[in-house]
Amino acid sequence: MSHARNPGTPLDLNWVERVRVNRSAVERRTASLPGRRTVKQAWQAAWLMRAITLIDLTTLQGDDTPGNVQRLCAKARRPLRSDITDALHAGPLHLHVGAVCVFHEMVRTAVEALHGSGIPVAAVSTGFPAGMTPFALRIQEIEHSVEAGAAEIDIVISRRHVLTGNWRALYDEICAYRHACGHAHLKTILETGELATLRNVQQASLVCMMGGADFIKTSTGKVTVNATLPVGLTMARAIRDYREKTSHIVGFKPAGGIRTAKQALDWMILMKEELGDDWLRPDLFRFGASSLLADIERQLEHHVTNRYSAAFRHPMM
């Protein structure tokens, strides 16, 4: 199921300049899609089980300590109550989340807590969330996190390069980050809430992929507007365009603001319709989320018991 990593391409400015995105049309598509596709009953349960495997279970708080990160990792290993797992006959699936996502200082704690689980640790990096620290420090930050055991590095791009149209600078930055990552996968956070237009979003997506991103990711979760479906559609179409032209495969990660099972299904439907089933597996799709899992647990309990659930009935993280 694993795809060859995206090696990147030379910067193609003509391609970047040709990008056109019509916001109204994109919004119409994303507004109507949840009305065009839905999954019910057993299908809904199965889709939500899959959704669990797509979560980058995340804590990115200034007050994170080893204690709460360890709890998070325990939840990552056992995301569902065992009686629900049994009722769904999901034991053999060995459900666990896609990854755990933390700040650099928590990487070692997480790696240790997840030892043997097969769950990778992702570290946000490069002066997350603003990306305004000295360039050399940003490179070093990546190197430190990789050394500490992070298998995935979620960098933030320099939004100023997008807003000033300095694609060369953005491209060079991404290439340097990719080099610093080594074997670790590079996830580039566009922080789309600060990119103003969908055209900027698609152009930045393309440049990140040309620079060698393994994933493109919407947001840090630290600004007012985070992952929205129109932004997701715009980035998904960039991934499709890049694949059609280069045959390279790049993953997608919406992050921030995805809190409900219904939202998760809408995102998965968007992926299935626009990119295909491959983008419903953790090697190509992740949710950056912290509270989403709790809602999925409640919905799955409802599916099993036909009674509405309550949050306190599910083990917290």
Add this chain to the structure above:
Amino acid sequence: MQTAEIFDSLDYGPAPESAKPAHAWLDAHSRTFGMFIDGAWTQPDDARFFDTVEPATGKPLARITQASTADVDAAVAAARAAQPAWAALRPHDRARFLYALARQVQKHARLFAVLETLDNGKPIRETRDIDIPLVARHFYHHAGWAQLFETEMPGYQPVGVVGQIIPWNFPLLMLAWKVAPAMAMGNTVVLKPAEWTSLTALLFAEICTEIGLPPGVLNIVTGDGRVGEQIVTHAGVDKIAFTGSTIVGKRIRELTAGSGKKLSLELGGKSPFIVFDNADLDSVVEGVVDAIWFNQGQVCCAGSRLLVQENVAETLYEKLRMRMEKLRVGDPLDKAIDIGAIISPRQLQKIRDLVATGVAEGAQIWQPSTPCPSEGNFFPPTLFTHVTPTATIAQEEIFGPVLAAMTFRTPAEALALANNTRYGLAASVWSEDINLALEVAGKIKAGVVWINCTNQFDAASGFGGYRESGFGREGGREGLYEYVRRIQTADVRPPMSDNDGLPSTVSRPTSPIDRTPKLYIGGKQARPDSGYSRAVHGPNGAVIAEVGAGSRKDIRNAVEAARAAAGWGEASAHNRAQVLYYIAENLAARRTEFATRITAQTGAAAAEAEHEVDQSIEHLFAFAAWADKYDGAVHRTPMRNATLAFNEPIGVIGIACPEHTPLLGCVTLAAAALAMGNTAVLIPSEKHPLSATDLYQVLDTSDVPGGVLNIITGGRDELAKTLAEHADVDAIWYFGTPEGAAMIERASAHNLKHTWIGPTTTSFTPFDAALQHELLRQSTQVKNVWAPYGA
């Protein structure tokens, strides 16, 4: 372990909308329905039932009634009886009824949606998210127009009893489009739903009872085209509103010719969907889905001709094919189905035949590999590429999920291809360049143009066609005029004075030099092709002059000249106003001469004749004034966009002038037509043509571009008939006899030109606001351009 299997495959499962409440409603009626006449249900009659069938399964849903002549008579009588009281209600009280209908539709929204999907076969997603919400919106919007009737429609009265015939593709929505404006304006209604899809109309009749709508205001009769024909030809009906095929529309035009019935027709289309290379191609793909795979392509305004700029055509086709692989065809009650059932086996066969023709004629067909049910009336989404304008599938309306694609090189060629059709209902233009998009939107011959979107509808925006897609608008302020008549106080001048006597002022022309006017074509005088002249008699019977005897070929030449002068419509309104002022100025300089001429022809007293000249000058001023003031509108449709309603010229207008005021009639009509950017072929008063022929020199000295106004003297009805039959004439105004009017309306049916009929005595007096607006409306057609925006 089903869940685990799905976990692996991540298929969509079934997502059925329950049909139980709709079936329960049908069962509660024993699956048999009478008709709703005068607020009561007719007794179902076993002998006259026919089945209404579920297209997705082919199974009968219920039995409905084929209306008899007596039923139609009863419905019309009920509407007639109810109309005075309905029209006499305070507008606010009518508004309350319409508001109640909107609320009631919302309260029963899901039942309506499911019933519609059962009866029609369209996906529940569409009935639930599009059809029914638009129905409610239409009643809310028109509740507002009912409320505002007095302030916004002064000088107008209801038409009376309206006969409405609607199609099967949007059954309840078309009912709303018809019924809401009619009722809001104070009319009562006899409505016939399509025989395949009557059920939601019958449910709607029930909610009319629930809200206490007075009996007779809305009557619903069911049955096939024979019932429709009875409504159309019924003497008690004052207006016909029809949505359906162009063939039937033409038939209705012929059947109502000369009846005095108002008529609005919303007919077929072969709408272009134009894609420029600077469009957002991924969004274009979704636009195409909404254009041709919405409602199985059974949409009159479906974007069925894809015109793509050649350099991006293959890229777009590939994206389209990928997208088509994702379309799901099947049970319309499944919430995740994109394409439901075709309405009937007959329609399915028609689609198959046209697709076979497309293949036989050499176009390349592509259909996705996804499954299409073999039971029920289903047809897969179909893309034809390498289609040429000569292909049948590029010309004929298929009314199915079939797209015909061809390429263009330049914006001019895109426009030429787009307008290369007898239809003109809608168009869609895709480009991220606002300059290009607005230019193209302006030049497309269609009543609705969607920029970077498609199939957008709203009650606040007019919808309706150019050319053979019909006339009249539904929605918005422009749609209201289909359901009112101008209150005419005294649209006749005082009786002609001394018409039989020998007026003292009459004299033979004093000039010894013969001045026989020819015809006026293309800005030049031209000899009549016939080589004959006609004598013009004065009031005492003496010959006072001769004029050219125009004939078919002169009309042909004049229409060609008028068409060639179409640039007049693109000149600035200020420029047109200047020309009209100039005509007025030159006419004023020759006031005495023109007055004398009127007297010489009609025997009018000198003061009366001078008054006619003065009035003519004033009317020229009025339309010069209007030229840059008859603004369009920006409709408040509920999305982030500007819906721009443009008052566009109709094109070439043929004008047969009134008889009795030889100068005022032709000047008023020509001024209105020209002010709005039309060009015209004018047939002057047959008896008194000299006031028009005297205008030649005025026109020559007033900077009127050649061909903008052409004048052909001769036998009015013979010449007007040639105009009515001419395919390159867009409208005809006829002020003559009732027999002539019937002939004109019949003769104009073949290309559905706009007709405007008036008595030969028309003198445009009093020249009040409502009359001026009517002249302006007759000179224009509204094009609504939807332009969404967003950075």
